[in-house]
Amino acid sequence: MERGGPAAGGSVCMCQTVFPAHANHRGELGAGQLLKWMDATACLAAEKHAGVSCVTASMDDIQFEEAARVGQIITIKAKVNRAFKTSMEVGIKVTVQDVLTNVEKMVSVAYATYVAKPVGAGKVLSTEDHLEYTLAIERRRIRLGYEQVFQNLMQESNKEGDYCEEDTVSTELTHVQSIELVQPPHANHHGNTFGGQIMAWMETVASISASRLCRSYPILKSVNMFKFWGPSVVGDRLVFNAIVNNTFQNSVEVGVRVEAYNCEEWIKDQARHINSAFLIFKAVNDKGELLTFPRIKPTTKDGMRRYRGAIARRRIRLARYCWIKIWTHEEGDVLSLKVEMQVKIPSHLAFSLLSDFTLRQQWDKHFLTCEVLQAVNEDEKIYYVTSPPITGHKPRDFVILVSQRQPCKPSEPYVVAVKSVTLMSMPPSSEYCRSEVLCAGFQIYSDCNSSCTVCYFNQVTSGVMPYLAANLTGSSKSIEDTALECIKFLELKGRRY
Secondary structure (H helix, E strand, O other), X not given: OEEOOOOOOOEEEEEEEOOHHHEOOOOEEOHHHHHHHHHHHHHHHHHHHHOOOEEEEEEOOEEOOOOOEOOOEEEEEEEEEXXXXXXXXXXXXXXXXXXXXXXXXXXXXXXXXXXXXXXXXXXXXXXXXHHHHHXXXXXXXXXXXXXXXXXXXXXXXXXXXXXXXXXXXXXXXXXXXXXXXXXXXXXXXXXXXXXXXXXXXXXXXHHHHHHHHXXXXXXXXXXXXXXXXXXXXXXXXEEXXXXXXXXXXXXXXXXXXXXXXXXHHHHHOOOEEEEEXXXXXXXXXXXXXXXXXXXXXXXXXXXXXXXXXXXHHHHHHHHHOOOXXXXXXXXXXXXXXXXXXXXXXXXXXXHHHHHOHHHHHXXXXXXXXXXXXXXXXXXXXXXXXXXXXXXXXXXEXXXXXXXXXXXXXXXXXXEEEEEEOOOOOOOOOOOOEEOOOOEEXXXXXXXXXXXXXXXXXXXXXXXXXXXXXXXXXXXXXXXXXXXXXXXXXXXXXXXXX
16 A cells, blocks of 8 residues: 655545455455555555554545456545544545546445544543544434434335245344454554554454344445444453344345453453444346345344334435435534535536526425625625525525636636625514525535536534434435435536536
């Protein structure tokens, strides 16, 4: 693996040729090996930014789009997107290039959270405290709506009666346990186990579990809810328990739980839960055709809970990964939302269509009316927008300033920025609830001459959380539906130019 040359703070690029030792029986790069490389590259970026050692706290859901084969070149770019007091988000982009054709394809885009290990004297947080602090924001967001909505989804799946006793396989037949001893090559110079190594071990045990249903070699397609709840060190025994939670025609969800023991804990059977995740696999035959997984039968109360939970998580996955990806971050009483869309029109056309807010009513149902109040200059306009009422609430209205900026360099995006302003000629009225846009807008990146990536950003206060909670947890698809309508609108209008 080669490290790229000097880059901006917190940015690292690594390249690796896929050799037979990295590949499976099909000659494809093993998912576990790729996860190790991704974690190592992201950790280097985090440490370059922080100037101290860092450890993995969590990985956002990872989706694998392409497989790399022996002889091809994997490029992994990692960059610190945002740093907080004790943690930072690192974006990871993985591409594969065929050296013969020079064709490059996207393998995966992922986001990871790393925490810095403090150095020097003085009172500092332990590694466990740092991990808890990092995960606190995510747990708080989840508590705002996820638990109740998740239970509702599980109850809905129970009412649907999709569980059938006929032609099923007991989940107990898919249970696999593996034990690994953490040795120095598995850890960093502080003795903490590499997060990527744990990911690779988890992928191995989960793959074995899935293979017991399909009598083939499963292919990892995505990793969901990957969290590190605590550290492990050299000398620990790591126990990996994997079991199939549910199957869905051509895919299977495997849950993996990782527990750690030191020598004393091993004797006393006192486990430390350090990690868990859900891995989704598919399987193909020799012709490359997708195989069908048999239905499974939960045999315990906990098995039924996991069976229902898999159905709920699948609904969330289906909503999140079509042409749209959604990320959230909460800090204080401000929720930041990012929606990324792939659109098949040139970036300059998308910019022209998205910067004219009078057209937004054609694709955004949250815009009831929109009129231009004032043209400040060629690149800035003030709009008055009304939104339809939600049950139990008044309709909302906004006075917003929309600014548009074209890129100065080819690598820079087009920008459409939005924020609320005060206009004396348009004071609040009793008919509407005057609302505020803290910071919102679009960034439009050119992918090629005929396609672009549209990123929508919005910062909202906690008062808007009731409107978004269901969207973020999967019971409602308002965000996804709006994004899909935006894509349809842009591509339809784009074809007319």
